[in-house]
């Protein structure tokens with residue numbers, strides 16, 4: 001009896017550990033590009049859209065450009081930019097995509113560049129992974145899993161504002 | 169000043185001087201207000217047009233054939249971008265408008281704009297910080313603090329005094345011009361005098377109208393009248409609206425209410441159980457026929473209600489509906505037709521003051537009136553400058569017979585009682601004028 005009562009929480013820990021492992025998607029290398037730390041935020045039940053984030057490093061000597069993205073979990077994925085101008089936050093689609101300079105890297109993160117998963121029929125739930133394909137002008141298509149993280153675990157866009165405000 | 173005409177002429181001359189003197193004082197006080205009020209007012213009359221243009225990135229979307237997303241989905245999207253508590257949902261007024269969702273955050277309220285067709289957040293900004301909200305707070309002088317609202321109340325009263333004394337001064341006394349025509353060239357003072365008098369004649373009505381209809385917003389007079397008009401829930405006898413339980417929450421805290429509803433109290437939800445969703449509430453407001461662009465105050469506590477309110481250009485479609493957050497049934501449904509006569513008059517005045525009653529014509533007339541008021545102020549300043557003796561304020565001369573002041577003071581006293589703050593300022597001015605006169609007597613160098 002005693003061992004059994006102990007086993008339950010231990011199983012729980014193990015389970016959580018497995019979840020954590022599956023939720024931290026591995027980095028993907030494709031040609032000169034290194035894509036790492038891809039994640040989306042879990043969606044509240046009614047939410048129609050979700051933000052996606054990833055770091056893209058370009059080890060090569062040629063500039064590249066993220067021009068499109070898609071996912072079987074979303075009707076459309078757009079490349080977005082969030083900007084702050086004083087107290088005003090704006091979000092817009094980048095129609096020409098996002099440049100990834102040679103030898104540099106670009107970070108898609110809350111409060112800045114991001115992917116926007118739209119027309120999502122089944123909300124992303126924490127612990128899942130969302131298969132996503134990024135399309136680059138030169139490197140072509142790269143498929144990588146995006147881990148689904150807790151709703152506001154990552155520094156939210158909102159907190160991005162807050163830091164901007166401190167300068168006022 | 170040395171020529172002595174016959175007594176009849178002298179008494180007219182005396183009165184003329186007395187009126188002129190007060191017209192001058194009033195003008196001096198009101199001139200800066202007139203200019204700022206006209207400029208901000210002329211802009212604010214076109215608030216929708218200007219806000220929609222200036223904040224097009226946030227307020228406008230591409231019209232799409234697809235259905236709009238459910239309000240709850242749009243709110244969820246807004247909250248994902250700006251975490252906090254949603255307090256208000258504003259229905260897009262036309263197919264090209266975005267949905268505005270007001271979110272209460274730890275840094276104050278934010279207005280989040282959502283594309284209703286795809287749920288994308290277009291952006292966010294502090295609530296009521298659009299360019300036209302700023303112009304509005306400048307127009308009411310709230311921008312500068314509370315006490316400045318008293319100044320504007322005084323300015324409104326003094327501008328009425330300006331029109332009254334101005335028309336008296338304009339009144340034809342046998343001169344051959346300057347009645348509806350302008351004499352002379354800009355180099356001459358008479359040109360500016362005539363320009364001022366003729367413009368004033370045409371615009372005087374609008375100054376009085378705008379001053380009077382603007383008064384309900386003022387700090388002292390407006391506050392009192394507001395309190396009185398709403399003292400009894402718009403003066404409805406008890407029971408007309410059943411015994412709806414009232415919470416302590418005021419409507420103004422939820423949505424920007426029409427002026428006469430500002431102090432009205434909101435009924436509380438009486439039901440218990442599972443609350444209806446925002447989608448249900450919006451469907452109910454649509455079914456009840458609220459004019460597009462209505463705001464929905466979201467219940468913030470167990471006894472709260474869904475408060476739908478809309479104040480469109482068409483006065484008759486002003487409407488406030490409170491839904492029980494559990495049963496979804498209307499607890500209160502009021503429109504313009506339900507206001508008392510005072511409320512109706514006040515709302516009409518306010519609606520017209522804001523350029524809404526007669527559509528584009530209303531806006532254009534007010535724009536023209538504002539331009540004319542600026543012209544009045546400029547011509548007054550030029551006129552004074554041309555007459556001004558060097559090294560003095562250029563106050564018009566004091567009448568030799570001081571009895572003529574009595575009639576004037578009687579008129580001012582009546583106005584001063586109706587508008588106490590204006591009355592108080594008149595007394596201060598009278599005291600200052602007397603002190604000035606005394607000082608001038610003792611020291612003739614100061615005399616004009």
Ligand SMILES: [Cu+2]
Pocket residue numbers: 051080081091092114115116
């Ligand atoms: Cu976005």
